[in-house]
Amino acid sequence: MAGSKSKKKNREEADKYSVLLPTYNERENLPLIVWLLVKYFGESGYNYEIIVIDDGSPDGTLQIAEQLQKIYGEDKIVLRPREKKLGLGTAYIHGIKHATGNFIIIMDADLSHHPKFIPEFIKKQKEGGYDLVSGTRYRGDGGVYGWDLRRKLISRGANFVTQVLLRPGASDLTGSFRLYKKDVLERLVERCVSKGYVFQMEMIVRARQLGYSIGEVPISFVDRVYGESKLGGNEIVSFLKGLLTLFATT
Amino acid sequence: MTKLLQWLLGVSLIGIAWGLVTFDLLDLQLPAVYKEVAWPMPVYLLVVFGCYSLATVGYRVATFNDCEEAAKELQAQIKEAKADLKKKGLKM
Known part of the structure; x- marks a missing residue:
């Protein structure tokens, strides 16, 4: 009895979760998201680290991050800043290189993704041994806050068209709150070339193409508390272009 | 096979089946009611x-x-x- 218990503990300790937080001008949000991450990881007892990848924010995000590192320790808060704003894909590559965990969690630092769901992601992953677990706004108790009818219509419409054309086997393609096995994320990032919303979609479409298993956890998405959220004509056009590219190439 | 090819394949299969029945391409002498439903x-x-x-x-x-x-x-x-x-x- 005691033996099996300690064995279980060992196995859990072997799993480590690296949270990648790409930031650009998030000085307001970064301390809050870090505080929430520390809270929920602390409560659930999983081994973790938070990797902050700041792309030379002019608002002093990095200085705030340095203060947080002093408060929470260098083993928990890892700073891997870059000189200037580069793409999300390269931010992940940069983050993975420095990650010591065997699982990687990617999420937005703007508080639209709540860390309370991370223990659920981990539980789901362990249940099914999934290669990746994706948060979904479109299923079960999932949902959004702060969206008007137009935004909901665009979101649902775009999702429907994508489901019909690509049949990706996941309900939320443009969401970016996900947990990956480290090697799976590495392989996917290498293959993905898109930008913006389409990048997240390409990641999951390629995952399916490569035969990786996908688990889903309903999440509530609370739109940016500070700062502005954008969804204009340009985003829609580039989304459609990206969708058609994936349609023709995957 | 890309999703585009899957779609083209699906659409052409349906198209062929539709053409066969509607225009009786194989000369199967199908009852007229088939044609009326199909076109x-x-x-x-x-x-x-x-x-x-x-x-x-x-x-x-x-x-x-x-x-x-x-x-x-x-x-x-x-x-x-x-x-x-x-x-x-x-x-x-």
Whole structure:
């Protein structure tokens, strides 16, 4: 009895979760998201680290991050800043290189993704041994806050068209709150070339193409508390272009 | 096979089947009623698919969860976090 218990503990300790937080001008949000991450990881007892990848924010995000590192320790808060704003894909590559965990969690630092769901992601992953677990706004108790009818219509419409054309086997393609096995994320990032919303979609479409298993956890998405959220004509056009590219190439 | 090719394959298979029945390309001497049912079928399918799409998207927009509770919880936690971080010595 005691033996099996300690064995279980060992196995859990072997799993480590690296949270990648790409930031650009998030000085307001970064301390809050870090505080929430520390809270929920602390409560659930999983081994973790938070990797902050700041792309030379002019608002002093990095200085705030340095203060947080002093408060929470260098083993928990890892700073891997870059000189200037580069793409999300390269931010992940940069983050993975420095990650010591065997699982990687990617999420937005703007508080639209709540860390309370991370223990659920981990539980789901362990249940099914999934290669990746994706948060979904479109299923079960999932949902959004702060969206008007137009935004909901665009979101649902775009999702429907994508489901019909690509049949990706996941309900939320443009969401970016996900947990990956480290090697799976590495392989996917290498293959993905898109930008913006389409990048997240390409990641999951390629995952399916490569035969990786996908688990889903309903999440509530609370739109940016500070700062502005954008969804204009340009985003829609580039989304459609990206969708058609994936349609023709995957 | 890409999704585009899958679609083209599917559409051409349906197209061939439709052409066979509607124009009796193989000279099977099918009863006239087959032809009558078959020829408007593409338009009929399109309309059905259109209705299905509109209904699905409409239903999903109407039932999209508004997470009021989550937003409230977050606001409360933000307050708590700010107070705690200040106590820990964070200077904003």
